[in-house]
Amino acid sequence: MTTIVTKKAITEELVNDSAKKAVYETNQLNLWYGANHALKNIDLEIMENEVTAIIGPSGCGKSTYLKTLNRMVELVPSVKTSGEILYRGRNIFDHDYGVEELRTRVGMVFQKPNPFPKSIYDNIAYGPRIHGIKNKKILDEIVEKSLRGAAIWEEVKDRLNENAYSISGGQQQRICIARALAIEPDVILMDEPTSALDPISTLKVEELVQELKKDYSIIIVTHNMQQAARISDKTAFFLNGEVIEFDQTDTIFSNPSDKRTEDYISGRFG
Amino acid sequence: MTTIVTKKAITEELVNDSAKKAVYETNQLNLWYGANHALKNIDLEIMENEVTAIIGPSGCGKSTYLKTLNRMVELVPSVKTSGEILYRGRNIFDHDYGVEELRTRVGMVFQKPNPFPKSIYDNIAYGPRIHGIKNKKILDEIVEKSLRGAAIWEEVKDRLNENAYSISGGQQQRICIARALAIEPDVILMDEPTSALDPISTLKVEELVQELKKDYSIIIVTHNMQQAARISDKTAFFLNGEVIEFDQTDTIFSNPSDKRTEDYISGRFG
């Protein structure tokens, strides 16, 4: 199978390139929704230019962890956290760390495609515009580059002024990825980006992720274990708010060290 | 693994008991939601006292087929059908076939537990009551028998007057099963009955299904292939509204005859 070949290649590459830096270091992170202890003592180190997959049964805290990385989780009023998350060495919970700044560096793609009810062009230009880029020529450039980056330029280049909801779900999802790319982030967080898509769109997005990791660090939550196996370099297995195992993807899938990981991967539960 | 043993035993039993009768015969069934051709030329024969699993990727028509068996699908206004479904030899689309009567014979359990917002007792007694059973003693008996049948009597016997929404999701699902049992149906349709449940509740429901097939014919839709393998006797694989393969469950999983079935089962898509 091709995927296996790819993974092998990656592993080799990894070994060679051991000088890679961490983008995120999570230290003893705890998170509560009110009384619900949703994340427990999370320690994770996420590397540059890799795809890190997060898997685990429903409700285990995958989305919560992801949303903590760009502090979106704080939109839930009852949330409390302890511990630290260093992004490029700086604690994102620091009092004077602006969330807007953090989120400008860290893009996010959501489970359900969520383009704005605007034209395709305006969707992509939204980010640059709110950050003060007004020059039409520069915006045009950014839009094209981002759409190309999300492998959807050819499909939409003649309909940039149409509403983003007039295209298919799979295309919408790539528009959302393009929208995230438009502000040239450092990291892209993806929360089950293909779970609402058909198999063909899924394939396209998976290929795109492989492509993107050349320039970005990607963290992807997925409930599809095959997907994790196919596209990620490292995999973290969450259960009940804890990280049970975190390792190279092929290690996790071929030779997990924890019984629960094995049970989960073999479909014993979840 | 125990499941495999069970399956083998079933297969043998099946061979012996070839006098089993069909409860449902589906002949050239087609169904459209407006212009969307959701079921295409379905031919299926479903046997008495078996568990028949229906698997396939999202949107392939599993739920639609299940809801056609008790004509619940007709609640969608735009639905059109052609072909026939014989239930116990009689075409359910016959003009003078009363849906209420059909649904009295064919119970249904849904993906999300949907108890009525009444007490647990009233939930179970609902069916018998609309069928004219008023005698309190008989109702008490039916309630107990059904709750025992759904393996939840011990857990709720002291809280029969509490609202059915005060118990856990897994318990609610078993209440819904008990509710279906209360009118002593002939067939039970289940649409992903465990997908909203935690692993332990899932296990309980799975065991229950195994138990119930002694007395009922069960058709179960599931997205969890391991589940289908664990509990069903026969499996139908749907794709894009067509039945790709229908066979003994162990044949489907060990030796599928269609490439697409194999791809699906091995997680190549879906």
Added chain:
Amino acid sequence: MRYIEQQAVVKRMNGRLIANSIFKYIFLAATLVALVALIILLYRIVSQGMGHLSIEFLTNFASRFPEKAGIKAALVGSLWLMLVVAPTSIILGVGSAIYLEEYAKQNRITTFIRMNISNLAGVPSVVFGLLGLTIFVRAMALGNSILAAGFTMSLLILPVIVVASQEAIRSVPGELRDASFGMGATKWQTIVKIILPAAIPGILTGSILALSRAIGETAPLIVIGVPVIIQFLPAGVMDTFTALPMQIYDWSSRPQPEFQNVAAAGIMVLMAVLLFMNSIAVIIRNKFDKRY
């Protein structure tokens, strides 16, 4: 043993099906009562007022002669009233809704404001008239001017606009908000660029419906003391004026029977204005119905 006998079930089935269809028709009949009432009401008013409706009716001032009586002052007065009510109530209503939906923390003050708004919606309009009379007409010495009446009406419909706007804002999918925040947009940017544009159809629909309520309200105007014998058009918001429902009320309470027909014609004009506003609301609603 079996408790449910198929035979018994089949036997009972007939009775249940009959009950089902009988009740279906009872419920349908009840629904149609509303429809029939509306038809009778409209027919009655049109048949009474049609003879009086003419261009002159729209361009004449009120008159002591039924045949010369026109609705110009009232029509223009009602439009002036809207000129005050629309901006006042929409700014206050949408502002409140944004605050409650986007900024308010879940605390006692917020709960109090919410509760207060829903209670305010239930206060009879005549009581708002008393408020307007005391505060705007007397205390603020605005007299029975367009401004005084406009402020009173604005407060009267404020709760409706707040609630409609809240619903419109709430119905903007959370994912859009998340997407905007996820790009580093600030709260106000997200509100102005994403939430309000998406919510505007709902807000407009609700506001237009609220404004049409304001156009038809009579009681507060009576309490404020809006006059009816007026032979001129107002030139500014501090002028006295009269409004459609006041004029209709006056005509309907005149002794000469012909004035009943004039009143009916006045009602037709009022209903036409309302119909116009409602169609705009419906058009907006349909046009923007399904976008996400």
Added chain:
Amino acid sequence: MRPSVQEMIARSNGKKNKKVIEKIIPVLLFLIASVSVLTSIGIVVTLIVETITFFTRVPFFDFIFGTTWLPFSNKDAQFGILPLIVGTLKVTLIATIVAVPIGISAAIYLSEYASENVRRILKPVLEVLAGVPTIVYGFFALTFVTPILQSVFPEIKIFNAISPGIVVGIMIIPMIASLSEDAMSSVPKSIREGALAMGSTKFEVAWKITVPAALSGIIASVVLAVSRAIGETMIVSLAAGSTPRFDGDFTGSIQTMTAYIVQVSKGDAGFGTTIYYSIYAVGFTLFVFTMVMNILAGYVSKRFREEY
């Protein structure tokens, strides 16, 4: 080659200070949101202040327990509000009798039976009915409903409680129908399907599942509609007459609290007279009535909210 987007962003963020806006806006919006609170306070204070003055002239107990309302009398004006309350209740009672069965039946029809197309036609019709100005209803009551009633029951007077009662009832049907329909529609479809899948007829689903499940919402809608009927002004001003009466007769002229306020406002009782203050006392009573109903409705829908 242009600088990277992140560089441009960093530069433009350095220039502009979004933080000030982000700080000012919430304060501004809070002030706007306070207007509604100020309005309530305005209503309460206005009513209370003038009502207190009223009570310096008319003893409180005479007001709330008095059975004679004779404000215009030369010799001894009497301000016992019970006749006005009785008048209000007569109209409200008739309206409720008319509106509750019809409104709830219509709600059941719309939520349980009507196809999407039928609903799409009927709901706007109901909305139109709810949007008809009350002055139109009043005119309709006086010039159409009353004559019809009189031709059937000659003992009914031109001003009576029945005709405005019926018309107020028609007016509040949409409110009950639409709020009850909301309550019923919010009963999850899955619960309804559960019942249908057991072989229930639609009527059984409506009567045994949906209505009980939505009961709190239905009751709340009725309470709100009653509150609206209590506060209704123009219909009763035009068609109910202006005779405050403390008796059980529905066929003759009566007076409601709202109609009294209009009567005095039209006559424009001089500022400072007892009659002038009396409209505030009546207004306050009316306010208390509707407020109690509104709070009750809120309580019912919260306290008895079904879990599902």
Added chain:
Amino acid sequence: GSTETGTQTAGESGVEGTVSGDGSSTVAPIMEGIVEEYAGVQPDVQVTVGTSGTGGGFEKFIQGETDFSNASRPIKEEEAASLEEAGIEYTEFELAYDGLSVVVSQENDWVEDLTVEDLKKLWVEDGTTKKWSDINPEWPDEEVVFYAPGTDSGTFDYFNEVILEEEDLVSSATLSEDDNTLVQGIQADPNAIGFFGYAYYVANQDTLKVVSIDGVEPNNETIESGEYSPLSRPLFTYASNAALTDNEAAYDFMTYAIENAGAMAEAVGYVALPQEDYDKDLADLEALK
């Protein structure tokens, strides 16, 4: 032809301004007609006239809210005192005569005539239930249904003064500022009785039956001659002197009003005063200029 006299003195030059009045709804038909005609002559003058009733009108007049106040009875002493206290000087102008008409439904086939004593017996509250048979044993044994103008009205005051003599009006009466209410109520009920301005009776002759009082029926002759007594009375407007001197529009309007009052009164069903009375009013007005 009511405008012909008006154009002679008033409205020659374009006057601008606002004039506001309030008061009697009995006077309203005359005033309304005048305002309507005047708008054709002086389109730039904005005249508003409320109909709060005589008493209500005076309240506003005392507050200084209006320039003139219509009245269907002479100003009361208390009202005059309040005006003095407020420093408002005023002039009284008589506009027309009104016969206060007592009416019943046309379905009432027994009442033709009532004496003042009968009226008193019927209308004064004495704790009993009034029946038609109380007045005349041959009349039906039915309860009398009463309709009367609101107590803020001059009509009520006048009836109060001459018939009730400060006793209370029957408490079962429907009181309304709204004359149509009264007309509708009375015409529909054979047992009803009510009273209001003569003009309203004239406007509804088809559906109402007027009762003669002590043998005299109200009509132009009997009212002007004073034969219809005691229920005929003069109608007034009271104008603020300050307004007349300072406000050109008010002066112009008032001149026009007096010049046209007689014709307008006749047109709307009242009785005009002798021309001398209008001349005297105009002279008073001239003096104020």
